[in-house]
Amino acid sequence: MKKKIFLLLTFLTINLNAQVTDVLTTGLTDPAGLAISGNTLFIAESFGADKISKIDISSASPTKIDVVSGLSGPDGLAINGNTLYIAETNADRISKIDISSATPIVETVITNVLEPTGIVIDGNYLYIAEYNANKISKLNLTTLVKTDYLTGISGPTGLVISNNILYFSDFDTNVISKVDLTAAMPVITQLSSGFDEPASLxxxxxxxxxxxxxxxxxxxxxxxxxVVSDVAPNLGGVYGLVNNGAFLFLSQRDTNKISKISLPNLSTVNFDIENQASVYPNPVSNYLTLKNVLVNSNITISDFNGRIIKQFIYQKPTIDLQSLEKGIYFLTINKNKTIKFIKN
Structure with missing residues (x-):
């Protein structure tokens, strides 16, 4: 009885009446997974389109540009540097493209992944929700060796990683769970249930x-x-989610549009944490570690002349600077805080 009462309390919802603003309402076909790099939002247009498109989210009236076509049910997306990984649901494979290229070419990364949906990168590994195999697998991006990580899951779909914790959704059983990635033997902990086909996280x-x-x-x-809360109801098949620190962007598959909600409290949280942000060691020789930086923050590294050297979405605390020349550099977090460091 106590357990039932606890689950009931944790699922009590409060309508926050978040304002949903449409970003793109025309020209889309079945928008699924989303990924963001700087001001560019990448969109997986799935069944009926089978392509990746992009828009400039800094534009007041963004125009959709097709990036690559000829895919097979693209779903989850994940960015690592200039590489965009794509889960092709219908083809049972993971592909990739170089988003810095003017004419990207689709390359196959690995096949024999059964109906991949959500994907997420953690260091040198790509975690894959294999929906039709009821498991989450783990792909070494250097050796391309894939191993089973979690099995016996009913319809895994959404994946997200933070502080060595993997959160995932079970589309078929309507639950959200987590697992500690540092554990020698991973143990699934169910966090909450009662959702309705939870997709992206x-x-x-x-x-x-x-x-x-x-x-x-x-x-x-x-x-x-x-504690679970309602944020926005009456959406048209909400599926893909991604944020840039200021807004949460979402795809609506049934109404073929991209929308966004403001994250009003995040800017304050970011500012408070960014005031405490630091890097070490400084000077640095090979690897720079960030401290007190929120996951999904926008990171820019520029040289003494203001030239941008690296620009990425923060996911892990360590940055590889082995290829950087000696000199003075500046690391900027969400355009709010800048830290000077020396590469020796």
Whole structure:
């Protein structure tokens, strides 16, 4: 009885009446997974289009540009530097493209992944939700060796990693769970249930946003106390989620559009944390470690003359600077805080 009462309390919802603003409402076909790099939002247009497109989110009226076509049911997307990884659901494979190329070419990374949906990168590994195999697998991006990581999951779909914790959604059983990636023997911990076909996940601070595809509702769960709240109802098959620190972007598959909601509290949280942000060692020879930086923050590294050297979305604390020449550099977080460091 106590357990039932606890689960009921953790699923009590509060309507936050978040304002949903449409970003792109025309020219899309079945928008699924999303990924972001700087001001560019990449969109997986799945069944009926089978391509990746992109828009400039800094534009007041963004125009969609096709990036690559000829895919087979593209779903989850993940960016690592200039590489965009694509889960092709219908082809049972993971592909990739170089987003810095003017004419990207689709390359196969690995085949024999059964209906891949969500994908997420952690260091040198790509975690893959294999929906039709009821498991989450782990791909070494250097050796391209794939191993089973979690099995016996019913319809894994959304994946997100933060602080060595993998959060994932079970589309078929309507639950959100987590697992500690540092554990020698991973143990699944169920966090909450009662969702409606939870698809993509996105973590903003301590709030895990959940796309309820079945009910067309965006909800969120505090990962500290597992309290679930409604964020926005009446969406058209909400599926893909990604944030740039200021906005949470979402795809609506049934109504063929991209929308966004403001993250009003994030800027304050970012500012407070960024005031405490630091890097070490400084001077640095090979690897720079960031401290007190929120996951999904925008990081820019520029040289003494202001030339941008690296620009990426922060996912892990260590940055490889082995190829950087000796000199003075500046690391900027979300355009709010800049830290000077020396490469020796």
């Amino acid at each position: 996105n973590l903003v601070g301590s709030e895990l946003y959940i796309a309820n595809y079945g009910s067309g509702k965006l909800s969120k769960m505090n990962i500290t106390n597992q």
